[in-house]
Amino acid sequence: MGETDxxxxxxxxxxTHEMSEVELLELLQESRKRNAELELTxxxxxxxxxxxxxxxxxxxxVTGLYQKIERDPRHHSLFLLEQEAIAGRSFADWSMGFHALKTEEGKRFADAFSLRAPGHGLEGKAIRPGIALELLRQFAQTQR
Incomplete structure (x- = not known):
C-alpha cells in the first residue's frame, strides 16, 4: 500500500453506559486483533x-470498520470529526493505542466532547478536527 492510499x-x-475496566480491556483486545487483520492503526x-x-x-x-462501529450497541451519538487522506500514519506503532481517563480528568473530557450535554449542539464544544487529532497524539506520546 502506497502512502497516498x-x-x-x-x-x-x-x-450507552459507563464502561468497566474489564469491558474496556475486552474492547481493546477485540479491536487490536481486528485492526491487525485489517492493517489498521x-x-x-x-x-x-x-x-x-x-x-x-x-x-x-477504515470506512468499512466505521460502518460496523456505527452499528455497535455499546455506544450512540456518533459524530464524525474528520475523514481525509494522510501522507503517513501518526499511530503506526499500534494496532490500537488506548488511554482511559480517570475520574475528574474523564469528566472534563466528557464535558468537552460529549454531545449529550445540555443544548446538544456543537457550540462551545471542543469538537474540532485539529484539536481532536492533537489530543489523541498527546495521549499516544504518554503511552510510549
Missing part, C-alpha cells in the same frame, strides 16, 4: 462515558 477517520461517541481514548477514536489505513478498511 492512506486515510484517517476521527469520531466521538457516547457510551489508531488510538482510542475513553473518559466519562465518551469515546474518541482515530483509525488509519486504506480507505476501504
Amino acid at each position: 492512506l486515510i484517517h477517520l476521527i469520531y466521538c461517541s457516547t457510551a 489508531g488510538m482510542l481514548l475513553y473518559g466519562g462515558g465518551v469515546f474518541m477514536q482515530v483509525l488509519e489505513g486504506s480507505p476501504a478498511a
